[in-house]
Amino acid sequence: MASQCQLDSLLQKCTSLIRMKQLQAHLITTDKFQFHLSRTKFLELCAISLAGDLSFAAQILWRIETPSTNDWNAVLRGLAQSPEPTHPQKLDALTCSFALKGCARALAFSEATQIHSQLLRFGFEADILLLTTLLDVYAKTGDLDAAQKVFDNMCNRDIASWNAMISGLAQGSHPNEAIALFNRMKDEGWRPNEVTVLGALSACSQLGALKHGQIIHAYDVDKKLDTNVIVCNAVIDMYSKCGLVDKAYLVFVSVSCNKSLITWNTMIMAFAMNGDGCKALEFLDQMALDGVNPDAVLYLAALCACNHAGLVEEGVSLFDMMKGCGVKPNDKHYRTCDIINSMSMVPDVVLWQSLLGACKTHGNVEMAEMASRKLVEMGSHSSGDFVLLSNVYAAQLRWHDVGRVREAMKIRDVRKVPGFSYTEIDGKIHKFVNGDQSHPNSKGIYAKLDEIKFRAKTYGYAAETNLVLHDIGEEDKDNVLNYHSEKLAVAYGLISTSDETPIQVIKNLRICVDCHAVIKNISNIYNREIIVRDRARFHRFKEGVCSCRDYW
DNA sequence: CTAGGGTTAG
Numbered sequence: 001m002a003s004q005c006q007l008d009s010l011l012q013k014c015t016s017l018i019r020m021k022q023l024q025a026h027l028i029t030t031d032k033f034q035f036h037l038s039r040t041k042f043l044e045l046c047a048i049s050l051a052g053d054l055s056f057a058a059q060i061l062w063r064i065e066t067p068s069t070n071d072w073n074a075v076l077r078g079l080a081q082s083p084e085p086t087h088p089q090k091l092d093a094l095t096c097s098f099a100l101k102g103c104a105r106a107l108a109f110s111e112a113t114q115i116h117s118q119l120l121r122f123g124f125e126a127d128i129l130l131l132t133t134l135l136d137v138y139a140k141t142g143d144l145d146a147a148q149k150v151f152d153n154m155c156n157r158d159i160a161s162w163n164a165m166i167s168g169l170a171q172g173s174h175p176n177e178a179i180a181l182f183n184r185m186k187d188e189g190w191r192p193n194e195v196t197v198l199g200a201l202s203a204c205s206q207l208g209a210l211k212h213g214q215i216i217h218a219y220d221v222d223k224k225l226d227t228n229v230i231v232c233n234a235v236i237d238m239y240s241k242c243g244l245v246d247k248a249y250l251v252f253v254s255v256s257c258n259k260s261l262i263t264w265n266t267m268i269m270a271f272a273m274n275g276d277g278c279k280a281l282e283f284l285d286q287m288a289l290d291g292v293n294p295d296a297v298l299y300l301a302a303l304c305a306c307n308h309a310g311l312v313e314e315g316v317s318l319f320d321m322m323k324g325c326g327v328k329p330n331d332k333h334y335r336t337c338d339i340i341n342s343m344s345m346v347p348d349v350v351l352w353q354s355l356l357g358a359c360k361t362h363g364n365v366e367m368a369e370m371a372s373r374k375l376v377e378m379g380s381h382s383s384g385d386f387v388l389l390s391n392v393y394a395a396q397l398r399w400h401d402v403g404r405v406r407e408a409m410k411i412r413d414v415r416k417v418p419g420f421s422y423t424e425i426d427g428k429i430h431k432f433v434n435g436d437q438s439h440p441n442s443k444g445i446y447a448k449l450d451e452i453k454f455r456a457k458t459y460g461y462a463a464e465t466n467l468v469l470h471d472i473g474e475e476d477k478d479n480v481l482n483y484h485s486e487k488l489a490v491a492y493g494l495i496s497t498s499d500e501t502p503i504q505v506i507k508n509l510r511i512c513v514d515c516h517a518v519i520k521n522i523s524n525i526y527n528r529e530i531i532v533r534d535r536a537r538f539h540r541f542k543e544g545v546c547s548c549r550d551y552w
Numbered sequence: 553c554t555a556g557g558g559t560t561a562g
Contacts, residue, residue, distance in 0.1 A: 093557075094555095094556060094557055096557090097556095097557040097558075098557075100557095100558090101557085101558085127557090128558080129557055129558045130557075130558075131558085132557095132558040132559065133557070133558045133559090134558090135558090135559090136558070136559065158558095159559080160558055160559045161558080161559080162559085163558090163559040163560080164558070164559040165559090166559085167559065167560070168559090193559095194560075195559050195560050196559085196560095197560095198559090198560050198561060199559080199560080201561080202560095202561075205561095228560095228561095229561085230560060230561045231560090231561080232561085233561045233562070234560090234561045234562095235561095236561090236562095237561065237562070260561090260562095261562085262561060262562045263561090263562085264562095265562045266561075266562050267562095268562090269562065297562065298562085301562080
């Protein structure tokens with residue numbers, strides 16, 4: 001690089017814009033314009049000297065791919081001392097709109113609030129499209145209250161505004177509110193379109209809200225919205241998540257439009273969640289016959305199916321299919337591990353998570369430690385990963401290690417996601433959290449739980465307390481377990497529905513071993529079919545056994 | 553000179 005003095009003297013000689021441009025050309029042709037210091041010095045002179053030209057400096061700045069802070073400063077300094085220190089370009093509603101879209105993608109909440117105030121200042125508050133974008137950004141950045149406020153204050157709305165609010169609620173884990181708003185929309189005389197029903201169906205899927213889901217499905221058919229694949233996919237997903245795989249399959253076969261990869265995937269996932277691994281694999285073949293090429297997500301769904309159905313061999317051959325060559329180590333677990341290690345791509349977080357899950361089932365501490373180390377390396381902040389490892393330790397009574405995991409969670413600011421369960425009774429969704437006492441019929445629920453406990457004891461059941469996270473006294477453990485949200489939901493189902501009605505419960509986390517055992521007992525003692533959808537799959541309890549065959 | 557921008561399944 002030419003000496004500093006040389007550049008300085010060249011800069012000094014720039015007494016006109018022409019000279020400046022000559023210098024710029026020189027810097028570029030001698031490959032010195034890339035050099036930060038000379039570029040910034042040049043920019044600065046151009047922006048502030050009488051010979052320079054502020055807008056020319058700005059033009060140069062825009063052309064720099066990643067301007068340094070000093071580059072920005074040079075132009076800002078020029079702007080600050082120019083006759084018009086405000087931004088020379090006026091922004092309009094579209095400018096705001098694009099900026100907001102950027103915020104949505106970058107999940108930049110505070111930037112969105114800034115644009116929000118600009119937009120009010122410029123008087124764009126009657127622009128429905130713009131406010132819809134704003135609402136959507138707030139929802140996507142996680143501030144549903146702010147989104148709702150925008151929605152409520154809109155002087156008038158169109159269907160997209162409703163859609164944005166409904167899907168915002170559905171995707172922001174407020175599915176109940178999403179369904180309520182969907183109903184309100186219909187009450188106010190709006191005609192939901194395909195986008196609206198997608199949001200509402202997603203909410204039903206999350207809640208296991210079959211009654212609402214069926215109404216929406218009927219509406220889709222009536223209004224011919226089922227000519228849209230995306231809607232069909234959402235309907236299939238809704239039935240499958242509500243536990244009606246057969247119904248999901250019926251919809252699948254009767255899809256009149258062209259099926260997409262996602263249609264197949266949703267259906268395979270439905271079989272997987274119900275532990276029907278064979279059907280899922282059969283489907284993989286059918287799909288090939290149909291000329292649809294599976295993608296990575298689909299293989300993952302199929303692997304999931306093998307995992308849930310305990311189809312280890314099939315799972316391994318699927319891995320082989322995926323990477324196109326066979327690996328044959330001896331031990332089952334190490335085999336899975338080797339396959340994951342030898343994969344050409346970086347192993348996926350989900351694969352390590354499933355390995356960790358398998359370690360829990362088989363009590364393999366060493367491998368669990370290895371898998372969770374990998375997950376931490378990959379920057380996992382999912383509390384589920386930590387809880388799984390913790391459970392592996394707890395099962396071995398290694399309380400010190402359980403404590404270490406908790407410490408690690410604190411340091412990494414991983415919070416345990418609170419468990420909750422939903423159950424739909426006569427179209428009304430009831431939500432329970434662990435130890436919940438807020439339900440109007442709370443007394444009845446706890447009385448029923450006592451009864452269950454008493455009757456189960458006579459059947460020889462003892463709580464599996466070694467799987468609770470905390471190292472607390474036996475009796476306390478017993479209490480913590482007794483009031484898990486899924487137990488509360490099942491108890492409420494027992495007291496508020498007739499004997500033949502199956503009880504459906506949706507849980508946001510994985511079901512714990514004790515709840516699993518208790519619900520098996522309940523299905524036997526009370527002769528009730530109980531279906532629990534947990535984070536990973538469905539458990540169908542009937543006559544004392546579960547469809548997962550205790551493998552999950 | 554105008555139009556241009558928003559909501560969508562696994």
